[in-house]
Amino acid sequence: MKIRKTALCAAVALLILLCPVLHVRAEIDDSVARVQCNEKLVALTFDDGPHPRYTDRVLKVLADHGVKATFFMIGQNVKYYPEAAKHVAEAGHEIGNHTYSHPHLSRVGEGELAEQIRKCDGVIREVTGVTPVLFRPPEGKHGIRQCALVQECGYRQVLWNVDTLDWSGCGTDKIIDRVLRNVSGGDIVLFHDYVGKKYHSADALEVIIPALQKDGYRFVTVSELIAAGTPLPPTY
Numbered sequence: 001m002k003i004r005k006t007a008l009c010a011a012v013a014l015l016i017l018l019c020p021v022l023h024v025r026a027e028i029d030d031s032v033a034r035v036q037c038n039e040k041l042v043a044l045t046f047d048d049g050p051h052p053r054y055t056d057r058v059l060k061v062l063a064d065h066g067v068k069a070t071f072f073m074i075g076q077n078v079k080y081y082p083e084a085a086k087h088v089a090e091a092g093h094e095i096g097n098h099t100y101s102h103p104h105l106s107r108v109g110e111g112e113l114a115e116q117i118r119k120c121d122g123v124i125r126e127v128t129g130v131t132p133v134l135f136r137p138p139e140g141k142h143g144i145r146q147c148a149l150v151q152e153c154g155y156r157q158v159l160w161n162v163d164t165l166d167w168s169g170c171g172t173d174k175i176i177d178r179v180l181r182n183v184s185g186g187d188i189v190l191f192h193d194y195v196g197k198k199y200h201s202a203d204a205l206e207v208i209i210p211a212l213q214k215d216g217y218r219f220v221t222v223s224e225l226i227a228a229g230t231p232l233p234p235t236y
């Protein structure tokens, strides 16, 4: 009888211990791909940096037009190019976590993903003094389980709804066209500030930013955009 009681107590204790975990796991996907809002707000985002050449070029264009944006950094690149990461922080842009080494998430288990997020978080804090709160998964791969894990790591997952495809090496005009044709208030636009091919995004931004400002748009960070309306999950 005593053994049965002890076993019951152990089972209840285990359930109580697991409850917070089960609760978090049951949460819905709160990934953000765009925000429903009444204002003409747009969040420009830059993935895969920092890089001393590309990031600084983007920073110059943003500064020239008084625009704040969000940079989802790879931890390894922050370690390689700490000055470029510091320039982003000093200019007042938002910094997000884009994993430590940008692995294919389909080949990464939950434990490794948590470690990737933790390591990237550590190096961003150490180099820039910033505590990031937004996470963007490599290649936009996401799911409910992953979203819960990201939440457990203290982050909110952010995707996008306008893709410039600037990583593909496409020309300046195509990037400009993709953004100006598709953008509307509450959108999150995906750029990169580190690509292996010819880099056209900074030149495209020289056209995109003034064109949208002329049309009444205002550029904000992703956190500011989320605070300004109702965040919506991806539909793709």
Ligand SMILES: [Zn+2]
Residues within 6 Å of the ligand: 047, 048, 098, 102, 137, 138, 139
């Ligand atoms: Zn990436």
